[in-house]
Amino acid sequence: MSAFYTGVFKRDLTLAFRQKAELLQPLMFLVLVVSLFPIGVGPAPEILQVIGPGVIWVAAILSSLMGMERLFRDDFHDGSLEQLMLSGMNLNLVVAVKIFVHWLVSAVPLLILSPLLAMFLHMTFDMYIALLMTLLLGTPLISMVGAIAVGLTVGVNRGGVLLALLLIPVFIPLLIFATSAVDSAALQLPYLSQLAIIAAMLLLAVAFSPFAITYSLKVSQN
Amino acid sequence: MSGLSASQLTCIKRDRVLFKALSLQVSKGDLLYLRGPNGAGKTSLLRILTGLSLPEEGDVVFDGVSIFSSHSNYTEKLVYLGHKSALNPALSAVENLHFWAAQHRVSIKTANLYEVLDTLGLVGLEEVPVKFLSAGQQRRVALSRLWLKTAELWVLDEPFTALDVEGVSLLEKLFANHCAAGGMIITTSHQALSSMAGKYRTYDLEYNL
Numbered sequence: 001m002s003a004f005y006t007g008v009f010k011r012d013l014t015l016a017f018r019q020k021a022e023l024l025q026p027l028m029f030l031v032l033v034v035s036l037f038p039i040g041v042g043p044a045p046e047i048l049q050v051i052g053p054g055v056i057w058v059a060a061i062l063s064s065l066m067g068m069e070r071l072f073r074d075d076f077h078d079g080s081l082e083q084l085m086l087s088g089m090n091l092n093l094v095v096a097v098k099i100f101v102h103w104l105v106s107a108v109p110l111l112i113l114s115p116l117l118a119m120f121l122h123m124t125f126d127m128y129i130a131l132l133m134t135l136l137l138g139t140p141l142i143s144m145v146g147a148i149a150v151g152l153t154v155g156v157n158r159g160g161v162l163l164a165l166l167l168i169p170v171f172i173p174l175l176i177f178a179t180s181a182v183d184s185a186a187l188q189l190p191y192l193s194q195l196a197i198i199a200a201m202l203l204l205a206v207a208f209s210p211f212a213i214t215y216s217l218k219v220s221q222n
Numbered sequence: 223m224s225g226l227s228a229s230q231l232t233c234i235k236r237d238r239v240l241f242k243a244l245s246l247q248v249s250k251g252d253l254l255y256l257r258g259p260n261g262a263g264k265t266s267l268l269r270i271l272t273g274l275s276l277p278e279e280g281d282v283v284f285d286g287v288s289i290f291s292s293h294s295n296y297t298e299k300l301v302y303l304g305h306k307s308a309l310n311p312a313l314s315a316v317e318n319l320h321f322w323a324a325q326h327r328v329s330i331k332t333a334n335l336y337e338v339l340d341t342l343g344l345v346g347l348e349e350v351p352v353k354f355l356s357a358g359q360q361r362r363v364a365l366s367r368l369w370l371k372t373a374e375l376w377v378l379d380e381p382f383t384a385l386d387v388e389g390v391s392l393l394e395k396l397f398a399n400h401c402a403a404g405g406m407i408i409t410t411s412h413q414a415l416s417s418m419a420g421k422y423r424t425y426d427l428e429y430n431l
Binding site for chain 2: 002003005006007008010011014015018019074075077078079080082083084085086087088089221222
């Protein structure tokens, strides 16, 4: 257990706080992009409420892509990943812990900032609760599915754009159900079914993504 | 059969056959010195011998169990140091080694860590982020893993790179001690090993077009 706790969890947390700029930049990007919309399309609440859920979710996906690479990039380039693979630890669990840390340092600050973003876009309280629920279920999904693509592109130089091209289409279903949930909340309609679908996607990712990521990392080593 | 034996290994990279039907055997107390020109496949061979890459054909067996099988405890008996140092530049030497030791289930006290770094001539640099160390000092930090983990087999890719004369002789003495104690070493190097490293066998890889 201490191998996972000290060797992976504590290590990645230490590194994340050592490289604060890499943590803060995607968050700043998110806040700035969302704040551009009230300026760009005007402060009328009716318009902002209509575009709000979509804007926040698109910005969240784009900003998560910016920080996604640091999940495995440094470990791959400095050789730490080789040492991890030769440590005898279960690589699926290692990957799961790494993703959890990544989610903690990238998505949790986003969740904390979300009331501010909702205020920028004149969301009602009901809409905000729906948004929070979709972010809570959707951000781990982004981290897990994103990690598969990071594993595949980690050996490619300047894989950042490739990563975005691979992942953006994959996140379309998530975007559809997440924004639809918030729209339903705006109309005082139940949105449990949309949340259930996102939760189902999340559970599927929890079950399968560690294996896919492990495999993709092994392929990258070859 | 104890020791490491590779049989009928074939490695193909980008349609080029690096080596074909390669077999080698390392027994207790052996130091195998792998030679060959750039691009001959030394690193590829070492990565196959550690299990990081899969050979196109052939098998590697350690103490009678294939290293590619799922119930092999090969990694417990192995230290591999590639030409990448596996040190995160933002972490200090002590942090890097502390986390590495945890991953490899090596229990060491921080005092021991300082002792090992002391042996390697890194006094006063233990808490400095690795990116501020010179190439040779970084190599010394990477090599300190040989002192930390007790493993039978060492697989080392160019361990002498960037080391000064003193560092080279320190490492060669360590090689001799390890082999005398029944350990096994497979290493590549472009500079010849001196007599301090003890007896060794050479294995030459040729460059095939």
